[in-house]
Amino acid sequence: MFSPFMINAWEACTIIAIVAGVVGFFTVLRGSAFAAHALPNGAFAGAAAASLIGANAILGLGVFSLLGAFAIANLSRRARHDVATALAIVAMLGLGSLFLSMTTEYAPEIYSLLFGEVLGIGTNELLPAALIGAVCIAAILFLYRPLMLSSITPDTAEARGIKSHRMELAFLIVIALATTMAVPVVGTLLIFSLLISPAAAARSFTNKPATAMGLSVAFALGMVWLAIALSYTTNLPIGFYVGVLGAVTYAVGRGRAGWRPNRTVSPNQSEPTAPVDALIGPSR
């Protein structure tokens, strides 16, 4: 399980889990689950395009997920956010089906793009993943306060001069970058599970943002490591384990939240309850 050809898998998945835990915290806080599904899914078209013209898959994924981020941010300025996201994702998937019809890609390769291919990670893929991951985390740290404020109380944020559509675009770009990094390893469909489930479970355990973010990273790491180990021993796809473990993690979180009698259970009430100023500091 820890033989040399598996080391890359462990390292890559660890990087992805850390980034997914951090980015996922805000994804859940902002209710951006749909975007977190749409961007990786739409980026699939980019991978298909890259394979069509013989470019690097990372390049295709990056270009298309960024395009998707801009499309969602722009469309949603004049329509409901979920409608804008749905339109953006179908447009990108439509392009993907066109590119696919032009290539002679084999079904197994499409499958690995969708559901991930952990075993095939080369050492040369680790550096880009680590770099993009570092950029994502740096961006989240840099945006931490305004992003937190605009996620929790958009009106207060606007009053303090934080444009919520700009925050939205910035955050979508971060998701797009995380997507670009993670898709070649865990696939377009399962980066989504890593973004949502650990962060959702973490919020059931604590109201403190920093603790929740830490827990979210811890859960993501646990999920991914267990998934690799199980996938290795049972010889079944890692995507299956990531998906199912995600649901289990969330269920544990919900169970835990329901078990504590003096707390409300519903996820929409588990916003951090600390006063906004304590959370983000005094206005500048």
Next chain:
Amino acid sequence: MMLLSISSSVFEPGFFSSAPVHVALIVGAVVSVVSGVVGTFTVVRGQSFAGHSLADIGTAGGSAAYLIGITPLYGFLAMNLMAAGVMELIGIRRPRGRDLATGIVLGAALGLAALFLYLDTTSSSTTGATVNVLFGSIFTLPPGMVPVIAVLSLVAVGFMLVLYRPLILSSLSPDLAAARGVSVRPIGIGFLVALAIAVSLSAITIGAILSTALLIGPAAIALRLTKRTGHAIVTAAIVGIAATWLGILLAYDSYYWMPSNRAWPVSFIVVTLIFVFYLVVDLAVGRRARPRRSPMVPETG
């Protein structure tokens, strides 16, 4: 004479005599109508994510059906009804928890899809299963499916007709509906069932991509053009049928566009038509647009 030559260049030879085209036109229209009716409410209720997710979730059922050798449609249907139940159970009612509940179910279902598709591709030589289930094609539909599709469409539309009035009220203003004694939760569950049936139907016939496009696109266009729910439903159905039929025609013709003689995928053409139409309507109506919404789902209550 000129008309004839125009028509023969618009409708490439064999368009009207091809059996797959007939089936595609009929099924496309039926699915467009169902999607228009259900989609309008999906957009009004802010459940686009659920609508899209069900198409993806159904693939887990579809791939399981391949595995045990039953018709994929029943796999889609069973999986989607189950998923709709779980979503409801873990909290699709609350506006903020909704996306999360949908996302958790979607993640779990995609995991299952990963397993079933893997087993599909390893247990049999039908490597096409992945692509078939995920992307589908309206041209590869067996004619024998048409009656089943018609019946299920009637069930979904029937559901919507029965729920129509209370659904409008509870979609536009849940609080007012509750105050008037409408049981908002059962209505929501009923709608979710109709959505699950409609999406299974469209995902299996025209593919998961087109399913979302037809569910959300025409309804979003219609709701930019009119505020009346009834008018929006009719408009959405007409837009859907127009986009599908035009798409089928263009996809058929596209066989002759390129020297390679390979048809463009009908999904791509229909999606592009809908998307472009949406942008045009958005630009045309945009100036007198309603107040901009904040990017977050607004809290109700």
